Amino acid sequence: MGFSCLVLVFVVQQLFGQSSAYLLIHGEPTNYVSAVGDPGMTNPNVRVALEAWNFCNEVGFEVPNVGSPRWADCTDLYCSSDSVYLGGGLVNNGSQCRVLHKVNETDNRLGAGDKFPIMGFESYADPDLFAKEKELYLGSLCEVQESPNPWQFWMIMVKNGNFDKNTTLCPENGKKISKIVTDRNFPCFGEGCMNQPVVYHKYSMLGGNQKVYLTGEFNGTYDLDANLGENVGNNSFFSVSWRKNTSTGSWIFSHRLTTSTKYPWLMLYLRADATEGFNGGYHYNGRGMLKKLPESPNFMVRLTLDIKLGGGPNSQFYLLDIGSCWKNNGEPCDGDVLTDVTRYSEMIINPETTSWCRPDNLVSCPPYHISPTGEIIYRNETDQFPYSAYHLYCSPGNAKYLEKPYDICDPYSNPQSQELVQILPHPEWAVHGYPEKKGDGWIGDRRTWELDVGALSSRLYFYQKKKKKKKKKKKKKKDTTEISRLMQINSYLFIA
16 A cells, blocks of 8 residues: 655745645546545535644654644534525625534544544554544544545644654664664754644634635644743744635635744645545555545646745745655555655745755765656766756665665654655746746745646656566576656645
8 A cells, every 4th residue: 555645835944824725636638537525625614634743753742631643623514595605615694604513622632542432443552553543533523425435634734853862762764773873963952852732723613704604723832831822932833724715715724833942843734635545654544635546647736825934044845745655666555664665756945945966966866867858867967967956865765776876865754764856946847837946936926836746756766676577497686777666646645
């Protein structure tokens, strides 16, 4: 079983932004089939969940009196026949409407060891296992029955980038280890730096004036002693709110993320996960919005993005993050963290992000680039290789036949090995609808993007050990050939 991910926002510094998005699978040139449960985000009802991860995409420890870090806001809007539906979840008379919350505070505060209110869900004392079960439980409360497949919710994800090397909470390339020995530097203020956040929830309620709709918010902080009642101050802070666009009827998600001295590396995503199966960087069965699993080269993403404030040169902002999973022999992932590999491709649109891939730093470049016409250009062909189209490339830690020079991706921030291709605005990608130059789509340049994600993904290099067919009466030799596998989006997308 594989997985995939699509991300619109990834932040490590202060960022404010808005986006409304929906995902399409592209079949024939004139025939589009929606992959998500709410195409165009026009459903009047709210389906939003929130999950929090530590550095290696697990829970580790719960915050006292907060519960397991999985929450949901699933709210239905019921209006009388006297109300006029204006489309896209908008009505003209809110006094004739009532709001029904399908998830209550008791559900959201469930923590490790608690029993679930209904049968079919197993309680665990282990916070990691309880969280994955709680996501399934919340999904059952939020599920929308629809042919041919049901769907559950958009998923907000926040992640704490602190990593305490004195603990063994995180595996190394999927392997459990007794002691971490590394010269890599990670932020951590000391014991307890990998904590989960305190989360506050403004349950969806009626908003708007002449046009009425549902609106709500999740927000929180990683600074456990912070008092956000007064102001954010110097504390870490994140928030995601939702409301309707009164012109189009689609949802607008507004994001804010602020780091602090103790928490200098934070991440915020809005994702469209698969309705069943693994999620990107998450080796448990999850819930989400994707009813169909898109696969390169035939799918597209359309979204509107309006960035209000950037976070400086040390922040990254992803227009889109696509991920998937397959083993180094080309087989799909099956949950074995020792042999599964998470593969990411990320378009960074922060114009202050520079290219680490350069003629004098080939270790941060993929072994080769594939041009729009299919020509293979090797990274040592300095006159032709588009170095400025890449921020960096790093290889999976469990690969056996890497081409020198190479750099191994961080072995701790995923439950298994990972491979990363980070690209920058460039004419090479503009042919697929992506930004052509730095500054495109950045602050003050609100745009609606139609991205041929499948076509671009098919051009990206990913490590794979080439398989050879067995021949009779001949000993099979080790094969050290690396080939590019088409990006296969199997079960998970991010939208932020």
